[in-house]
Amino acid sequence: xxxxxxxxxxxxxxxxxxxxxxxxxxxxxxxxxxxxxxxxxxxxxxxxxxxxxxxxxxxxxxxxxxxxxxxxxxxxxxxxxxxxxxxxxxxxxxxxxxxxxxxxxxxxxxxxxxxxxxxxxxxxxxxxxxxxxxxxxxxxxxxxxxxxxxxxxxxxxxxxxxxxxxxxxxxxxxxxxxxxxxxxxxxxxxxxxxxxxxxxxxxxxxxxxxxxxxxxxxxxxxxxxxxxxxxxxxx
Numbered sequence: 001x002x003x004x005x006x007x008x009x010x011x012x013x014x015x016x017x018x019x020x021x022x023x024x025x026x027x028x029x030x031x032x033x034x035x036x037x038x039x040x041x042x043x044x045x046x047x048x049x050x051x052x053x054x055x056x057x058x059x060x061x062x063x064x065x066x067x068x069x070x071x072x073x074x075x076x077x078x079x080x081x082x083x084x085x086x087x088x089x090x091x092x093x094x095x096x097x098x099x100x101x102x103x104x105x106x107x108x109x110x111x112x113x114x115x116x117x118x119x120x121x122x123x124x125x126x127x128x129x130x131x132x133x134x135x136x137x138x139x140x141x142x143x144x145x146x147x148x149x150x151x152x153x154x155x156x157x158x159x160x161x162x163x164x165x166x167x168x169x170x171x172x173x174x175x176x177x178x179x180x181x182x183x184x185x186x187x188x189x190x191x192x193x194x195x196x197x198x199x200x201x202x203x204x205x206x207x208x209x210x211x212x213x214x215x216x217x218x219x220x221x222x223x224x225x226x227x228x229x230x231x232x233x234x235x
Contacts, residue, residue: 007075009228010034010101012094014051015042017181018117018173018220019080023051025221026076029229034071058093064100073110074101076228077166080117082152091155095162102165113233114168115224118156121149122172128209139172167233171224175214184214 009026013019014035026033027050035051037043043053056063077098083090098114105112123137124144145153159168177184187204194202 006030006032007228008032008034008071008073009076009078010036010054010074011078011080012036012097013080014046014053015039016080018176018217019078020046020049021176021178021217021221022078022080022224023221024049025218025225026228027051029225031076031225031228032071034067034074058090058097061097061100064097064104068104073105073108074112075105075110076113076115077101078115078117078224082117084149084152087151088155091158095159099162099165102162106165112166113228114159114162114166115227116156116159116168116170118152118170118172119149120172120174121146122153122156126211128207129211130209169227171227173215173220173223176217176220177214178217182214182217 009031011019011023011026011033014023015037019035023033023035023046033051034054035046036054036056037046038055038057040055043055046053054063054067056067079094079098081090081094102112102114120137122143122145123141124146126137127134143153156170159170162168175184176182191202
């Protein structure tokens with residue numbers, strides 16, 4: 001991090017579940033936090049969390065010229081959007097935006113770090129509880145992505161092809177929970193619905209030895225900040 005000035009970050013998908021948590025984490029860490037959104041109606045939501053709203057679309061990057069009047073360097077750029085199916089085209093659109101942000105930053109003496117969000121399913125599934133040789137997934141685990149997500153996994157890795165513009169890392173968050181927008185919330189909604197219907201048994205299809213795993217979305221956001229604040233990006 002640069003010591004004598006406040007650092008700038010731009011987060012795409014800033015009103016999404018992970019994107020908003022990432023924004024809040026950067027705000028708490030003292031960064032000037034810009035959140036890119038498509039819907040102007042989300043501006044107030046971001047502003048209330050001390051996030052600077054930027055309204056724009058990946059298919060029309062003219063909004064960047066207006067943004068550059070206010071800020072012309074970004075120390076970190078975070079991608080928190082995806083489109084499945086159609087991820088390859090989405091990657092191309094987002095990368096065009098990221099490249100322009102990086103080029104402008106380079107022109108003004110800053111080499112950004114790009115944190116590109118993928119997901120833990122890039123590693124596939126673990127075995128069931130009790131499976132011989134069961135080990136947790138780590139960043140050193142081989143990729144074993146299901147077919148439906150291969151396009152995301154393959155294209156996310158292309159973020160490393162732009163070494164002339166920025167440093168990069170692919171982030172693969174595990175399942176997240178917290179507040180009101182996680183898959184775990186949907187499970188509890190299902191349980192409440194079954195109870196209202198008078199069911200005395202909650203039937204959930206699946207193997208009882210399936211391993212349930214998650215981290216709080218705020219802790220996930222903090223992990224992005226920790227990476228952004230590493231002094232040695234080679235670590």
